[in-house]
Amino acid sequence: MKKDIIDAAIGKVQCDVNYSNCILVDVLSGRLLKDSVVSIKNGYVAGINDGLSAKETIDLRGMYLAPGLVDGHVHIESSLLTPAEYAKVVIPHGTTTVIADPHEIANVMGYDGMRYMLNVSENIPLDVYFMVPSCVPATDFDTAGAALYASDMHQFLQEPRVLGLGEVMNYPGVLAQDPQLMDKIALFKSNGRPIDGHSPGLSGARLSAYIAAGIGSDHECTSAEEALEKVGKGMYIMLREGSTAKDLRNLLSAVRRENAGRFMLCSDDRHCNDLRDEGHIDFSLRLMLEAGVDPIDAIRIASSNAARWFGIPSQGAIAPGYKADFIVFPSFESFEIKAVVKNGKIVAKDGSLIEDFSGAPIAIRDSVNIKWLTAEDFIIPDKGSPVRVIKVQQNSLITIHGIEELPFENGALVSDLERDILKIFVIERHTGSGNIGKGFIQGLGLKRGAIGSTISHDSHHMIIAGVDDLSIFKAARHLNKIKGGLVYAVGDQILLDLPLPVAGLMSDKPADFVIKKLSDFDRLFQKEGLTATSPLMTLSFMALPVIPSLKITDKGLVDVEKFKKVSLYADKIVKEKH
Secondary structure, three states: OOHHHHHHHOOOOOEEEEEEEEEEEEOOOOEEEEEEEEEEEOOEEEEEOOOOOEEEEEEOOOOEEEEOEEEEEEOHHHHOOOHHHHHHHHHHHOEEEEEEOOHHHHHHHOHHHHHHHHHHOOOOOOEEEEEEOOOOOOOOOOOOOOOOOHHHHHHHHHOOOEEEEEEEOOHHHHHOOOHHHHHHHHHHHHOOOOEEEOOOOOOHHHHHHHHHOOOOEEOOOOOHHHHHHHHHOOOEEEEEEOOOOEOHHHHHHHOOOOOHHHEEEEOEOOOHHHHHHOOOHHHHHHHHHHOOOOHHHHHHHHOHHHHHHHOOOOOOOOOOOOEOOEEEEOOOOOOOOOEEEEOOEEEEEOOEEOOOOOOOOOOOOOOOOOOOOOHHHHOOEOOOOOEEEEEOOOOOOOOEEEEEOOOEEOOEEOOEHHHOEEEEEEEOOOOOOOOEEEEEEEOOOOOOOEEEEOOOOOOOOEEEEEOOHHHHHHHHHHHHHOOOEEEEEEOOEEEEEEEOOEOOOEOOOOHHHHHHHHHHHHHHHHHHOOOOOOHHHHHHHHHOOOOOOEEEEOOEEEEOOOOEEEOOEOOOOOOOEO
């Protein structure tokens, strides 16, 4: 019971602050309330235009006051920052709440990874809620770093910041009613918790079966038609705008006044330099407004809809008893956030934090464990047949399954720079098994050397693409040396690196350091002529065997459409599959 809020609402005690002279964006009734006064007590709204007195009055000079922005689905690890540093970047952009799925670190460290993210995200001026990762291990196609079963998840239901079950990526497992997966779904469904989906391209009867299992949202739509079918069958749809997957513009024609309540915004995977320079949910909101989405609907999609789907009480609107999380901006036409209010206090103005803060330092074990490598490990024998090639598509996680004849030297297949076909390897890094998946990739634009990372969704093995074996070998050895991270090697020289010692996924350094390093990578990639959008993030998704069409893991190539492992070597040239 919020006794102090009730007392303030009836004028028994004075409020802390009045935000006056504002246009209130009322997402609950769909109105713009001019000349409004919003009264705050202990971080909550006590009254709206109720004539309450306050210790302090802040004149918003006729600007709009709207609910704080909500990211409905994000992997904080993909920002390369720990939660506190992530918060420093997104709060000035108006984000006051995120729903995080920590399946990146959970796939590396299991329970310890989930617990780490819960602990380090406490007591920061960003509300970080969590969905329990459903796919740990991610699939049977690669070597798992950890496992979370239904029996491991009961304890997380007691955590107040744990909302539900994270994206169920293994939709074939749902359709086949895999017992372990169905146990997880049943646990959260029986507790009335939301269950997020991940079902790219799923339609018709298979989509209906997937939804009937209890899965209620999806963030993988790439067309308006796909989004409308899923909305019509009862799903909430997250409009995604990440660093690599940029789907929002393609989906906006599906958003209408009649169905706007079924849409949310999410970033999914977004690097910290993009978050700082381009924006977060505010960037997506700006895109919606520029496309002509009704302003109040746009604010709902960016705030209240997510709070409703996830069942977050007292958030996503400006109303008595709700958290006082707001954004302040002068115009919908040229949307730019001037101030951010968190728990009733202004925490950012004109794109900068008012006060710095830090998260609690918590130790975490090393996570890179590979067998001793030699240059010979990266030889791919020529067997006199064409090979399968992963073909990258710009601004998409979906690849093309190609078949190509490749050149060879001394009995070994080599890269073909004229056609932009490079070697690609996935090296198992959790158990030291020595597994190395070998293949070829087209579309990165790399002309020399090798780029590599310990970020490779979702099992996060070491992934390296390169022109020559020496550069690939050097990149792998260096990633092991720095305990995980990003690297660009040419021959035996390291041109640039970014250590990510927190599970091989996140830096232990401040956001400014990481952003500078990423900017250095961007400049170097431009100089080297790489054509892929965010080459290292693009590379990281080449090991995700749940998004079509051809992917690679530490156990080899996976035909995602057939959901089975396939040989690198093909018997004959066949038509490419999209």
